[in-house]
Amino acid sequence: MLIFSNFAIYSECLMTSKNKLNIIAGPCSVESQEQLLTSTQALCSLPQVGLIRAGVWKPRSRPGGFEGLGEQALIWMQELQNSDLRMSDGRPVRFCCEIARPEHVDLCLRHNIKNAWIGARTTTNPFMVEEICKALRGTSMTVMVKNPICPDVKLWVGAIERIQKVCKEQVVAIHRGFYTYDNHGFRNAPLWDIALDMRRHLAETPIFCDPSHMAGNRLLIEPLVHMALQLAYDGLFIEVHHAPDQALTDAQQQITPRELLQLLQNIEGINTNTGDTLDNALAMLRQQIDNIDHDLLHLLAQRMTISRQIAQVKYQHEASAYQPTRWQQVLDNRLQQASNEGLDQHFVKELMEKIHAESLRIQIEK
Numbered sequence: 001m002l003i004f005s006n007f008a009i010y011s012e013c014l015m016t017s018k019n020k021l022n023i024i025a026g027p028c029s030v031e032s033q034e035q036l037l038t039s040t041q042a043l044c045s046l047p048q049v050g051l052i053r054a055g056v057w058k059p060r061s062r063p064g065g066f067e068g069l070g071e072q073a074l075i076w077m078q079e080l081q082n083s084d085l086r087m088s089d090g091r092p093v094r095f096c097c098e099i100a101r102p103e104h105v106d107l108c109l110r111h112n113i114k115n116a117w118i119g120a121r122t123t124t125n126p127f128m129v130e131e132i133c134k135a136l137r138g139t140s141m142t143v144m145v146k147n148p149i150c151p152d153v154k155l156w157v158g159a160i161e162r163i164q165k166v167c168k169e170q171v172v173a174i175h176r177g178f179y180t181y182d183n184h185g186f187r188n189a190p191l192w193d194i195a196l197d198m199r200r201h202l203a204e205t206p207i208f209c210d211p212s213h214m215a216g217n218r219l220l221i222e223p224l225v226h227m228a229l230q231l232a233y234d235g236l237f238i239e240v241h242h243a244p245d246q247a248l249t250d251a252q253q254q255i256t257p258r259e260l261l262q263l264l265q266n267i268e269g270i271n272t273n274t275g276d277t278l279d280n281a282l283a284m285l286r287q288q289i290d291n292i293d294h295d296l297l298h299l300l301a302q303r304m305t306i307s308r309q310i311a312q313v314k315y316q317h318e319a320s321a322y323q324p325t326r327w328q329q330v331l332d333n334r335l336q337q338a339s340n341e342g343l344d345q346h347f348v349k350e351l352m353e354k355i356h357a358e359s360l361r362i363q364i365e366k
Contacts, residue, residue: 022050024096024144024208025240025260028250029055029066030073038242040080040093042257047088048264051115053237056097057104058249059121066248073097074111081112096144101128102135109139117144117237120176120213123159124148130162137166144172144208144237151178153194157201164205173198173207174237175228177214184346187216187253190224192231212239212253221255222263229267303355304362311363321363327356 025043030036036054043049054077058068077095085093096115099105100122108116122128123146136143143163148155156173163171175195177188199207209228211221225236241247244254255263314321331352338348 022235023048024051024053024235024237025049026053027241028239028247028254029058029068030076031248033076035242036076037080039240040085042242043240044085044087044093046257046261049087052093052095054095054097055249057100059100071107074107074113077113078111099132102131105132105135105139105141109141114140115142117146117174118159120146120149124150124155126158129159133162133166136163140168142169143167144174146174146176146210147178149179151180151191151194153197153201156198160202160205171205173202173205174210175207176210186214186220188214190214192227196231206234208235208237209233210237212250216253218244218253218255222266225263225267304359307359307362314363321360
């Protein structure tokens with residue numbers, strides 16, 4: 001089974017073990033008392049599920065859609081937490097929901113909901129995050145912070161740091177993907193490099209992957225989960241509904257409890273334990289990568305030296321630094337070579353644009 005060595009959440013609801021993968025799962029939103037009970041009963045039978053997520057307030061991008069049941073949903077959740085229903089390990093049922101305003105914190109605590117997440121739209125607004133922090137100060141809530149909608153690692157890190165200052169309990173990051181002009185077939189582009197950058201800033205902060213909001217389509221969830229596990233994520237935050245096609249929100253990206261169980265069985269064979277055997281097997285390959293990186297940087301330095309020489313020639317002849325026709329020829333040539341080499345053209349285009357921008361900077365400053 002999967003081992004997550006740095007997952008250290010001290011809430012009674014989020015506990016790790018060396019022989020199981022902990023997951024937060026549940027419906028996008030609470031739609032009725034019956035729907036909540038049916039989904040909860042099914043999820044309680046899965047030993048990997050440590051906490052059940054359920055949206056209570058669901059403001060939509062456009063008005064007119066289902067926007068959640070508010071406090072009534074919290075009442076039903078509290079009733080289930082106080083009932084005889086138990087998780088598979090015998091612990092009482094525990095829920096988490098999204099908080100978007102300070103009053104949401106108060107309502108959650110009033111109904112004994114001690115786990116919550118801050119959504120992508122809220123994370124984007126430092127003013128609202130600060131207001132929520134005031135409500136959280138001195139509480140025992142465990143708070144999970146989703147990345148902002150825009151691909152801005154500073155906003156994400158800043159929101160987490162604000163919450164960490166006021167919460168006694170553990171703070172968790174949730175990577176749910178980012179909205180970009182071209183999401184490459186996803187609802188929200190994963191942009192794994194931004195999540196990796198966040199982890200460099202906050203190395204001790206556990207991170208969960210939300211493949212549901214990345215995918216927007218249940219058929220894309222499993223490959224995203226595989227990628228997250230390869231990157232040693234600490235858990236999954238996934239939308240599960242007993243009848244997803246009839247869901248009032250995010251129907252296309254929710255899976256059934258049975259599909260979740262199948263997903264867990266499919267990923268059980270992945271071993272994220274980086275022990276001596278794996279290290280030995282990778283040592284030679286990593287050395288080759290180190291050597292190639294060294295050569296790449298050496299060649300890049302040579303390229304910039306030539307850019308400085310080009311700047312002198314252009315200056316002598318009063319030519320502009322930016323030559324659009326030449327740049328387009330270079331880009332087309334490199335993209336054709338990338339295709340021939342089996343490289344992703346989008347990746348190469350971004351790389352060449354960054355190199356070109358640095359070359360222009362050198363020439364302009366000359």
